[in-house]
Amino acid sequence: MNYLLILLLFFINPFFCNASLVLNEIYPAASSGESEWVELYNDGYQSIDISQYQLLDEGDRKINISTGSAPPFGFILATSVGVLNNDKDTVKLKNNLGETIDIATYSGNFSSSKTLTYAKCPNGGTNWFILDMPTKNSSNEFACQTLTPTPTYPTETPSPSTEQRSLFPTITLPQPTSDSIPEVNYQNILISEVYPYPQSNEHEWIEFYNDNDIQVDLVHWYIDDAENTGSAPKSFSLKIDPYTYAVVDLSSSLFNNSGDVARLLDSNKNEKDSMEYGKITQGNSIGRISFEEDSYCEQEPSKNTANSSCLSEPTQTVSSQSTQNTVKSTQKSISPTKKTVNQPPQQTNTGTNLMRTTSPKQEGEILGVQTKEIPYTSPTPYLSSVSFSYSLLTIVSIFIKMKNA
Numbered sequence: 029m030n031y032l033l034i035l036l037l038f039f040i041n042p043f044f045c046n047a048s049l050v051l052n053e054i055y056p057a058a059s060s061g062e063s064e065w066v067e068l069y070n071d072g073y074q075s076i077d078i079s080q081y082q083l084l085d086e087g088d089r090k091i092n093i094s095t096g097s098a099p100p101f102g103f104i105l106a107t108s109v110g111v112l113n114n115d116k117d118t119v120k121l122k123n124n125l126g127e128t129i130d131i132a133t134y135s136g137n138f139s140s141s142k143t144l145t146y147a148k149c150p151n152g153g154t155n156w157f158i159l160d161m162p163t164k165n166s167s168n169e170f171a172c173q174t175l176t177p178t179p180t181y182p183t184e185t186p187s188p189s190t191e192q193r194s195l196f197p198t199i200t201l202p203q204p205t206s207d208s209i210p211e212v213n214y215q216n217i218l219i220s221e222v223y224p225y226p227q228s229n230e231h232e233w234i235e236f237y238n239d240n241d242i243q244v245d246l247v248h249w250y251i252d253d254a255e256n257t258g259s260a261p262k263s264f265s266l267k268i269d270p271y272t273y274a275v276v277d278l279s280s281s282l283f284n285n286s287g288d289v290a291r292l293l294d295s296n297k298n299e300k301d302s303m304e305y306g307k308i309t310q311g312n313s314i315g316r317i318s319f320e321e322d323s324y325c326e327q328e329p330s331k332n333t334a335n336s337s338c339l340s341e342p343t344q345t346v347s348s349q350s351t352q353n354t355v356k357s358t359q360k361s362i363s364p365t366k367k368t369v370n371q372p373p374q375q376t377n378t379g380t381n382l383m384r385t386t387s388p389k390q391e392g393e394i395l396g397v398q399t400k401e402i403p404y405t406s407p408t409p410y411l412s413s414v415s416f417s418y419s420l421l422t423i424v425s426i427f428i429k430m431k432n433a
Contacts, residue, residue, distance in 0.1 A: 048129070049069070049098055050129075050148075051068060051121055052068060052152060053066070053147040053148065054134055056117060056138050057114040057139040057142065057144065063108065064108050065107045065108075066091055066112075067103055069101075071152035076098040077096065077124075078097065078098050080124035081122065081123055083122075085117050085120075086117055091107070094106060094107065114138050115135065116274065117134065118133045118275075119133075126229070127229060130279055131231055132146070132277070133276055134156070135268065136158055136245075143161065147159045148168060149175065150168065154262070154263070155263040212244075214294070217236060218236065218316065219234065219235075219236060220236060221234070221314065221329070221330065222234050222315075223235075224308060232278040232282060233278060234251055234276055234278070234290060235275045237316075238270060239271065240270055245266075248295045250262060250263055250264070251291070253289060253291065261293060261297065262278060264276050275331055285310070286306075290302065290305075290314075309326065311329075312326050312329070313327050315327040315335035317342050324342065325339070325340055
């Protein structure tokens with residue numbers, strides 16, 4: 029009996045001990061006289077002692093956690109005054125060992141409305157959304173439902189006359205709501221810098237640059253690594269001002285340290301930009317050299333600011349859009365003449381080439397093969413000679429037989 033009890037505890041205990049505390053909602057732009065707040069959520073079956081936990085912004089300013097214990101599937105508030113920025117900031121949750129266990133970066137004009145929050149849908153999930161309905165210290169479920177418009181179904185309506193009734197239902201067509209967000213096909217949203225191999229107690233991050241003269245609102249866009257490698261794209265929402273940088277911090281690892289591809293996908297998962305890199309030194313980043321061309325190099329991290337100088341030889345890559353155009357022109361060209369292959373500019377820097385460049389396969393002429401025109405010669409003279417020889421041999425053969433007879 030004792031062995032059975034121990035066996036049951038062995039299998040059941042890990043299930044009930046699987047408790048984790050995560051960031052769930054951020055309210056950065058409080059009204060006058062109110063406090064900013066950050067909501068935490070315990071998505072496990074056991075209470076968590078959070079008396080030694082810390083909640084900090086990007087500048088490591090402290091946000092006060094209101095209690096020392098998080099109940100199972102419960103919500104905890106942390107409040108502050110003047111700590112969180114209204115336009116963009118990063119919130120970090122650290123455990124009693126000082127390890128960062130969750131992180132979130134928001135961006136947008138939250139001060140335009142005192143009801144805007146940055147929240148997870150569903151509770152404890154991985155996707156963040158800007159919601160216009162704060163759910164302080166409670167579930168985000170109801171507010172998350174506003175992301176999807178609810179259709180209005182046909183109903184049967186009685187006729188105003190008391191003597192007659194309408195036999196046909198009144199059809200009410202669904203009307204667009206303020207919650208529906210039109211999709212915008214933004215261009216010139218570029219990957220500026222990637223931090224794929226962070227130091228201990230740091231997280232990966234990716235920096236974007238809005239190379240437009242308007243603000244862009246990236247709703248439900250994605251960050252992904254190399255295509256068809258098995259990892260799931262990470263969703264994010266972000267507003268970026270004209271000609272400005274913005275950073276998305278990743279709460280879990282996505283990129284490989286020995287080389288990978290960082291890709292930016294729109295809401296339909298169409299690739300908008302990509303950056304391929306090779307092996308990189310821990311603590312360094314891969315950054316764009318110029319916004320005029322796709323050139324990158326290993327740099328010192330310059331999060332949310334202009335990129336640093338190269339630590340190694342820069343590499344020029346070909347964007348996906350230019351690659352497609354080149355391939356199309358190659359397919360249309362059927363001339364047998366030699367094609368000219370454009371060579372990349374020579375670099376004066378020295379160092380290790382970190383990038384694997386990709387370009388359309390070029391076709392050149394085959395060296396050492398020559399063609400020579402051979403004039404056509406009629407076989408008639410040869411045939412006449414053969415026929416004459418055959419006739420002569422026949423006559424000689426008859427003459428010999430007659431003589432022997």
